[in-house]
Structure formats: C-alpha cells, structure tokens
Amino acid sequence: METKIFAKDQIDEAVALLREGELVAFPTETVYGLGAIATKEESVKNVYKAKGRPSDNPLIVTVSDEKMVERYAKSVPDRAKKLIKHFWPGPLTILLFVKEGSLPTAVTGGLKTVAFRCPDDKLTHDLIAKLGYPIVGPSANTSTKPSPTTAQHVYHDLRGKIAGIIDGGETRVGLESTIVDLSVETPIVLRPGEITPEEISEVLGEEVLINTGKVSDKEIPKAPGMKYRHYAPSAPVVVVDDVNDFAKIDFNDHIGVMALEDELDKIDLPKANKFNLGRNLVDADHNLFSGLRYFDDKKDITQIYVQGFNEGQASLAYMNRLNKAAGGHHF
Incomplete structure (x- = not known):
C-alpha cells in the first residue's frame, strides 16, 4: 500500500x-x-x-x-x-x-x-x-x-x-x-x-x-496508556532524577543523554550523543518524544539517560511518559 x-x-x-x-x-x-x-x-x-x-x-x-x-x-x-x-x-x-x-x-x-x-x-x-x-x-x-x-x-x-x-x-x-x-x-x-x-x-x-494503580493482566483498561509498555525506544532508558548524578555516569560513545540545555553543556559527549530538551519543563514536554525517537534511530546507542523533573502536578505528564519509557528504571 x-x-x-x-x-x-x-x-x-x-x-x-x-x-x-x-x-x-x-x-x-x-x-x-x-x-x-x-x-x-x-x-x-x-x-x-x-x-x-x-x-x-x-x-x-x-x-x-x-x-x-x-x-x-x-x-x-x-x-x-x-x-x-x-x-x-x-x-x-x-x-x-x-x-x-x-x-x-x-x-x-x-x-x-x-x-x-x-x-x-x-x-x-x-x-x-x-x-x-x-x-x-x-x-x-x-x-x-x-x-x-x-x-x-x-x-x-x-x-x-x-x-x-x-x-x-x-x-x-x-x-x-x-x-x-x-x-x-x-x-x-x-x-x-x-x-x-x-x-x-x-x-x-x-x-x-x-490514578496511581496498575491494571492487572486480566483487566481491560478504561483508557489508553494504563496497562501496556509505552513510548520506549530500542535502547534501555534510565531516568536521572537529580541532575548532579549526571557527573557520576561513566559516559562512552554508546550512551545517549536527553536533558535541558544547561545540563547538556556540562556533559562531555559528542554532539550526536546529546538531545537538547530545551530550556524548561514546557520545552521538555514538547521535545520528549522527539528525543526518544532521535535515539531510536541510532543503532550504536545502547543506553539513554534522561533528565527527570519533580515539579508537582506540572511535571506529572512528563514523568508519566518517561517512567513508562524507562520501565520504572531510575539512576
């Protein structure tokens, strides 16, 4: 077709x-x-x-x-x-x-x-x-x-x-x-x-x-996004909750990083291994899926570290999608 x-x-x-x-x-x-x-x-x-x-x-x-x-x-x-x-x-x-x-x-x-x-x-x-x-x-x-x-x-x-x-x-x-x-x-x-x-x-x-509960394997979810794995690129995703923890990661050419502009500037990786989420949470909301897709097309990337946010209800949607992409894995 x-x-x-x-x-x-x-x-x-x-x-x-x-x-x-x-x-x-x-x-x-x-x-x-x-x-x-x-x-x-x-x-x-x-x-x-x-x-x-x-x-x-x-x-x-x-x-x-x-x-x-x-x-x-x-x-x-x-x-x-x-x-x-x-x-x-x-x-x-x-x-x-x-x-x-x-x-x-x-x-x-x-x-x-x-x-x-x-x-x-x-x-x-x-x-x-x-x-x-x-x-x-x-x-x-x-x-x-x-x-x-x-x-x-x-x-x-x-x-x-x-x-x-x-x-x-x-x-x-x-x-x-x-x-x-x-x-x-x-x-x-x-x-x-x-x-x-x-x-x-x-x-x-x-x-x-x-809603904070999980849907069991036998239940029919009332709405999309409640039961199945979502949003995941090919390489495993890890959430970095504290930006200071980026300094603790042993970076190499097979690692990708998604973070706000200020944080990316501090990370010593080739430009191709970085994805700029923008300058604030609103930008990050807008760019999250584009970043995950960017690295999904890079077959040499074996791990993706993504900046997390803790800004109350304002960051609920971002963290909901990111946690699903990461399967709950945090650094």
Missing part, C-alpha cells in the same frame, strides 16, 4: 479515504492520531493491526463538537458540560458511559464507557466535520514506540500500512491529552497531560483524584 502525505488543502481526499474504510493519520495539538471512522468496526480493527496494538486496549473517540458526543454517550452530565465549555477544543479527554449499541466493541473494549476528545486543531476539526462521523484517535505510531509529533514520525512507523497522513506540521504540546474519568462518583485523572488535575478541580468545584 502506498501511504500518501496530504497537504492542508487536500482534506477532501483524506475524507474520501476514510469513507472507503481506509486509515488516515491526522494532526492534533498533542500528538498525531491514527484515524478510522469509529462506527466502522472493520476499519477500527485495522487500526489495531496497523499499530500492532493489543485488542483489549480501548480507543479514544475523536469528535468535532459536543453535539457529536451526544450521539454516542448515554448522557452528558453537567460536570462534563463544564469541562467541555472550559477546555474544548483542547487536550482533555473525557470518559463517559457509552450509549448501548452506538459504537462497536473494537472501540470500547467491551466496556460500558468510552473516552471522547475534541482536539484543538483546525485541520482535524474540518476533517471530522466534513466526514460527519467521529474517528478513533490512538497515537499514529507502532505500539510501544514513542508517540509521533510530526508527519515524518508517522511515515517512519506506518509507511505502507495506512492510506494517508495529513501533514499539519509539528505538534504544539508533544504529550497526549489528559484523560479524566467522569463515570465514577469522584472524577479521577487516568492519564496526566497538559491540563492538570488541579485545573480540572477548579472548573468542577470538586475534588479530583489521580
């Missing part, structure tokens, strides 16, 4: 492919998603095949507005409406009870809930609006690998496996959306992102919990 890259003025071609049951990757403000019409079960199953994704890992349903949510959610409670009004379009995914029979099991994983998201990206908004149906939107990468933040990342992983990629340039956020579960009595953040639990709590005027 030839994978075509579409420019901004070729949305109609992408719409036509989706209607035919094909898979098309699309840009969002977080990472690139892999799209198929959410109501077409065979197309959705092909998303799992293209990514090599476990079939019990439910998919996010990407919509263009709240009205589209109402077609598939059992109800849209007041607190969901508050979050939609405040954060949509934007990097917040909301888990609600699904309207029975409205979406295939391939989307929900057989659960009674489904996650909805409305991205802050005009290209994707126009795509879904013209299509008239929601699309599933898992990250457009090979399963377990770092999520894609450019169309080129998608092409690297899925060339020949999907029909097209809409090139919207580099994503703004760089980490996937926050997922909040509103199907429970007390809202709980299942996956951290740019929007923090504190911000959600302020809008709702109630307590918001943060």
Whole structure:
C-alpha cells in the first residue's frame, strides 16, 4: 500500500479515504492520531493491526463538537458540560458511559464507557466535520514506540500500512491529552497531560483524584496508556532524577543523554550523543518524544539517560511518559 502525505488543502481526499474504510493519520495539538471512522468496526480493527496494538486496549473517540458526543454517550452530565465549555477544543479527554449499541466493541473494549476528545486543531476539526462521523484517535505510531509529533514520525512507523497522513506540521504540546474519568462518583485523572488535575478541580468545584494503580493482566483498561509498555525506544532508558548524578555516569560513545540545555553543556559527549530538551519543563514536554525517537534511530546507542523533573502536578505528564519509557528504571 502506498501511504500518501496530504497537504492542508487536500482534506477532501483524506475524507474520501476514510469513507472507503481506509486509515488516515491526522494532526492534533498533542500528538498525531491514527484515524478510522469509529462506527466502522472493520476499519477500527485495522487500526489495531496497523499499530500492532493489543485488542483489549480501548480507543479514544475523536469528535468535532459536543453535539457529536451526544450521539454516542448515554448522557452528558453537567460536570462534563463544564469541562467541555472550559477546555474544548483542547487536550482533555473525557470518559463517559457509552450509549448501548452506538459504537462497536473494537472501540470500547467491551466496556460500558468510552473516552471522547475534541482536539484543538483546525485541520482535524474540518476533517471530522466534513466526514460527519467521529474517528478513533490512538497515537499514529507502532505500539510501544514513542508517540509521533510530526508527519515524518508517522511515515517512519506506518509507511505502507495506512492510506494517508495529513501533514499539519509539528505538534504544539508533544504529550497526549489528559484523560479524566467522569463515570465514577469522584472524577479521577487516568492519564496526566497538559491540563492538570488541579485545573480540572477548579472548573468542577470538586475534588479530583489521580490514578496511581496498575491494571492487572486480566483487566481491560478504561483508557489508553494504563496497562501496556509505552513510548520506549530500542535502547534501555534510565531516568536521572537529580541532575548532579549526571557527573557520576561513566559516559562512552554508546550512551545517549536527553536533558535541558544547561545540563547538556556540562556533559562531555559528542554532539550526536546529546538531545537538547530545551530550556524548561514546557520545552521538555514538547521535545520528549522527539528525543526518544532521535535515539531510536541510532543503532550504536545502547543506553539513554534522561533528565527527570519533580515539579508537582506540572511535571506529572512528563514523568508519566518517561517512567513508562524507562520501565520504572531510575539512576
């Protein structure tokens, strides 16, 4: 299969492919998603095949507005409406009870809930609006690998496996959306992102919990990113929690380092062995996946050390992704 890259003025071609049951990757403000019409079960199953994704890992349903949510959610409670009004379009995914029979099991994983998201990206908004149906939107990468933040990342992983990629340039956020579960009595953040639990709590005027538990092998996760290994390049990743510990590492030409600019300047390694995460945590959020992909393509790198952060809720999303990439290994 030839994978075509579409420019901004070729949305109609992408719409036509989706209607035919094909898979098309699309840009969002977080990472690139892999799209198929959410109501077409065979197309959705092909998303799992293209990514090599476990079939019990439910998919996010990407919509263009709240009205589209109402077609598939059992109800849209007041607190969901508050979050939609405040954060949509934007990097917040909301888990609600699904309207029975409205979406295939391939989307929900057989659960009674489904996650909805409305991205802050005009290209994707126009795509879904013209299509008239929601699309599933898992990250457009090979399963377990770092999520894609450019169309080129998608092409690297899925060339020949999907029909097209809409090139919207580099994503703004760089980490996937926050997922909040509103199907429970007390809202709980299942996956951290740019929007923090504190911000959600302020809008709702109630307590918001943060998921810290693990999903067992026999359980179906309620949302993506809760159960399986994620974001990992080929070489093992190690988190360096204290930047002073970089001085204790026995560096050689087979080691890669990802850190903020100031820290990289202190490390005696060839330029090719370093990846600059930027000047602050916001930059690091944006650049984390690009850095992991940078080293994934360097076959001579056998170990990657990455700077960690401890900045409360602001660093929750970054550390969530980095810990998964490292399998919990810290220096």
